[in-house]
Amino acid sequence: MKIxxxxxxxxxxxxIALFSISAYAVAADKNQDSQPNGGQVNTKKxxxxxxxxxxxxxxxxxxxxxxxDAGERKHLGFPLPVxxxxxxxxxxxxxxxxxHNDDGHVIVEKEGLKFAKIHSKIYELESxxxxxxxxxxxxxxxxxxxLDFSITKSxxxxxxxxLLMLLWFSKLARQYKTRKVPTxxxxxxxxxVLYVRDEIARPNxxxxxxxxxxxxxxxxxxxxxxxxxxxxxxxxxxxxxxxxVTACLAIFTLVIYTVSGTKGYxxxxxxxxxxxxxxxxxxxxxxxxxxLVIKPFSLLVRLFANISAGxxxxxxxxxxxxxxxESLGVVGATGLSLLLSFFITLIEVLVAFLQAYIFxxxxxxxxxxxxxxxxxx
Amino acid sequence: xxxxxxxxxPGLFVVSTILLLALIALMIKFAWKPILNSLEERxxxxxxxxxxxxxxxxxxxxxxxxxxxxxxxxxxxxxxxLKEAREIKEKMISEAKEEAKGVxxxxxxxxxASIEQxxxxxxAEIKKSVADLSIGIAESVIKRELASKEDQLQLVxxxxxxxxxx
Numbered sequence: 001m002k003i004x005x006x007x008x009x010x011x012x013x014x015x016i017a018l019f020s021i022s023a024y025a026v027a028a029d030k031n032q033d034s035q036p037n038g039g040q041v042n043t044k045k046x047x048x049x050x051x052x053x054x055x056x057x058x059x060x061x062x063x064x065x066x067x068x069d070a071g072e073r074k075h076l077g078f079p080l081p082v083x084x085x086x087x088x089x090x091x092x093x094x095x096x097x098x099x100h101n102d103d104g105h106v107i108v109e110k111e112g113l114k115f116a117k118i119h120s121k122i123y124e125l126e127s128x129x130x131x132x133x134x135x136x137x138x139x140x141x142x143x144x145x146x147l148d149f150s151i152t153k154s155x156x157x158x159x160x161x162x163l164l165m166l167l168w169f170s171k172l173a174r175q176y177k178t179r180k181v182p183t184x185x186x187x188x189x190x191x192x193v194l195y196v197r198d199e200i201a202r203p204n205x206x207x208x209x210x211x212x213x214x215x216x217x218x219x220x221x222x223x224x225x226x227x228x229x230x231x232x233x234x235x236x237x238x239x240x241x242x243x244x245v246t247a248c249l250a251i252f253t254l255v256i257y258t259v260s261g262t263k264g265y266x267x268x269x270x271x272x273x274x275x276x277x278x279x280x281x282x283x284x285x286x287x288x289x290x291x292l293v294i295k296p297f298s299l300l301v302r303l304f305a306n307i308s309a310g311x312x313x314x315x316x317x318x319x320x321x322x323x324x325x326e327s328l329g330v331v332g333a334t335g336l337s338l339l340l341s342f343f344i345t346l347i348e349v350l351v352a353f354l355q356a357y358i359f360x361x362x363x364x365x366x367x368x369x370x371x372x373x374x375x376x377x
Numbered sequence: 378x379x380x381x382x383x384x385x386x387p388g389l390f391v392v393s394t395i396l397l398l399a400l401i402a403l404m405i406k407f408a409w410k411p412i413l414n415s416l417e418e419r420x421x422x423x424x425x426x427x428x429x430x431x432x433x434x435x436x437x438x439x440x441x442x443x444x445x446x447x448x449x450x451x452x453x454x455x456x457x458x459l460k461e462a463r464e465i466k467e468k469m470i471s472e473a474k475e476e477a478k479g480v481x482x483x484x485x486x487x488x489x490a491s492i493e494q495x496x497x498x499x500x501a502e503i504k505k506s507v508a509d510l511s512i513g514i515a516e517s518v519i520k521r522e523l524a525s526k527e528d529q530l531q532l533v534x535x536x537x538x539x540x541x542x543x
Contacts, residue, residue, distance in 0.1 A: 056384060057389060148386060152386075152389060154393070155396065162397075162400040166407065169409070170407040170408050173407060173410075176412065176416075176419075190412075193412060193416070211413075214413060215401070215404065215405035215409040215413075216401060219400060219401045219404045242386070243385045244385055244386045247385070248393045248397055251394075
């Protein structure tokens, strides 16, 4: 019964999503002139730009674009809300008002303010400007960035995966009320939970303290892993490849191990015992820099770089289809592209797990170092 | 580095911080706490069950050795009882023998005494008979009174013969 209910819920969501997609596609039709080349990707430069554009965050959720028989460019996807903190306060509108334009040509006027989107960033134009003026290095001269709290594609992905996680794991939690061993999908989730608890949290933090931090580590592990995997699907999320998201995760870990650090941990950091007094301040600087800057920085950059690099490599290999079309022929280029991107995607599936594991593992290790009693020294 | 900083979106940072904090809090409350508690409960349940099984096995072993002990004791008791019975039997037999011997001796003694008594009685009777005879002889001798000297002698001899025959 329950399963039937769930599938009905799911179907409803899919139907609503499809409706909004088709509505959006129709709406997009009328504004073809806003995109000069129709957004097609053929040359090396365009491929490069497309890839760089993809790994950035986006204000609307587009699955793919195509040109129909009448020569019109169509985009399949749906718009997401744009929430801005401008010079006049909060401004909200749907991202469809930019009509997929990303070079500042479409100006959206809201509450007397003008906004333009340039390379996935939203700029507020100065009050007297009518269009965005660029200098030689392609920087806007008469517009400035605004604080952008939009539900972007990454924020949307984050929400979606967060809800999915809540659904899956609260269902697993409810199962334990009636039975000792879960059934169905819970049977897959349970060993993963046990894995994180027994292989990551327990050995790194220690038997005494691990319980307090297991919840955080489990959330982070599954969050990163599922989003990494979602990034490999045609949905094209690149949430864990966003610096803002990885920075957020790294700062959480930093806050946790800084707040829960024991007296011994701080003593060893600030005034290292067993070392000549003159060296102690030097060591303190190194240790403090290590704990407060290097550790979180390594966490955030590792995850960001690995996932972004993965996306770039996979997309570059797919782009072989266009870039080597002339030298290898259509079949050759497509075949080579398929073969290489297939294998690199397999590796990316492994990397998706590995990066989630490494992030969680290092977080656990740092927390473990902070809560350790240091009595054995 | 500049592009990195340019790519960093403070807005997304704030949004993801809020969303992630909510996610972590919700996951801990609705998922991880109940899941981890149930898992720990289950694990301790399994451990307890294993321990109980171990204890039961040990108890079984104890019971078995107890049984063996009991059987051994019973056997020893039986042996002791048999031995005692044998001893009692032997004792009874020997006692009976002793008693029988005693009874026999008294019987023999009684018999001997009565024989002696009979003998004395017989001797007394003989003496009386001798006396009676002597009187009788004397009587006859007196009756016949000196009829003849020869007759007298004959008579005495005759009487004597009778006596010795007796």
